[in-house]
Amino acid sequence: AGLLPEAKSLYQKVLQGEPNQPVALHLLGVLAHQRGNNDIAADLIGKALAVNPNYAEAHSNLGLVLQELGKLDEALASYDKAIVIKPDYFGAHYNLGIVLKELGRLDEAVSSYRKALTIAPNSGEALSNLGAALKDQGKLDEAVASYRKALAIKPDFAEAHNNLGIAFREQGKLDDAVASYQKALAIKPDFAEALNNLGVVFRELGKLDEA
Secondary structure, three states: OOOHHHHHHHHHHHHHHOOOOHHHHHHHHHHHHHOOOHHHHHHHHHHHHHHOOOOHHHHHHHHHHHHHOOOHHHHHHHHHHHHHHOOOOHHHHHHHHHHHHHOOOHHHHHHHHHHHHHHOOOOHHHHHHHHHHHHHOOOHHHHHHHHHHHHHHOOOOHHHHHHHHHHHHHOOOHHHHHHHHHHHHHHOOOOHHHHHHHHHHHHHOOOOOOO
16 A cells, blocks of 8 residues: 555564564565665565575565666576476566566577466566567567557557567668657656657658757
């Protein structure tokens, strides 16, 4: 419900009575992560995992924390542990894909997103991220198809419209790129990346005033 101080107080009361209660330690760590205190979050979730090493959700959330701390190899290890314990864990496969893409391991990122989509086929975010990885591989037609699937599920997904525009531009379909960026901006008028991308395409089309 967004009542973070109240949640923190309740978790702390649980831990006063049972200091090694793994769920309370884990959720207090998640709360610290939500508030941007990632070092504290890593410590608390680590304590939860010391008590219960088979806690898949804690491994996955530790991955998120490590990702934000820039410890990408450690984040990968945490997601892998979560998946070993719970092979059909959508969030772990999805976030593993994000880290692999950041590391430039595109084939593995694509594989992770595809595994995530076997679990949750209607995830617009996973389809859009799959599109981004495919685009970076130079598979533009497949990327466009993935973005289109994402938008069929979630038509107001501004980031997917923007990403589709990027793929269209790389295909040389500048008018289609303009249309996609404009759709993104109709949903999210202050979307700086889409505004910049639209300006780039207008410049390429010779529409300098509009750029």
